[in-house]
Amino acid sequence: IDKHGKSNGFESLKKWKHLNLIEPTLQAKTASGGKHLFYFKREDEPITQMIGFLPGVDIKAHENNYVLVAPSATDKGQYEWDLEKSKEGGTMVTPSKDLIQSIKKQYGETHGYKYDGKDGLRDLVRRSHTRDRTQTTDLFETIALGFGDEGGRNDKLAKFVGGLLYRAVDDGVVV
Structure with a gap:
């Protein structure tokens, strides 16, 4: 969840209709005032990287993705575990299937994908000119x-x- 640049991910999430599906899990504060929420991947509902699934909110779920964690530091400051906001004991959890499906649906809406089986070649051409x-x-x-x-x-x-x-x-x- 980014809190720099032109998008405030915290504000985007507050307005998201599926915010209630986000379960407590291990969290970290970023050096720029953002937040990382860590979840295990589900075997039955694949998901990959989705940059800008909401303005200021990215999903990093590709095997080549990485994020900085505590005790890393950059010129912007220190990364810290947020054990106060994390699930008890700083535990990572597996997200609900509903959450993953809602994220994928939102990403589609944000980026113009319908995932209705009609996103064929013609729609690909349309999308390629608008991104x-x-x-x-x-x-x-x-x-x-x-x-x-x-x-x-x-x-x-x-x-x-x-x-x-x-x-x-x-x-x-x-x-």
Whole structure:
């Protein structure tokens, strides 16, 4: 839950109609005043990374995701366990199936997915024109278009290699 930049995740969550589904679990305070809530993943309801499932609220659930935890520190400050707000004993819990389904549904609504079986190729084209470009967009365009004819190829190659390494592509494969 972010509390910096233009979005306040705490305010977004307060307005979310499924707030009551969020169960007490292990929590941490971030250096910038945000919060991390830690849950075990469910076997019967898969979920992955969902950046901006609500404004200022990200779901980090991909195997390559990571977050800083106590006693980590950055230039913004210290990360601390929030045992006062955590489940008794600082215990992590498994979220309800309803919570995971509600998060996925909200993410779909926030980002224009219906998950109704009709989100086919035509809808994919529509969505691709309404979403922001990302570093992954640039990486795939480099794969499709190459490094260019003249000027900037070294820079583009360095960014491409960095993008692969950042996404955990094995260095032996990259080199």
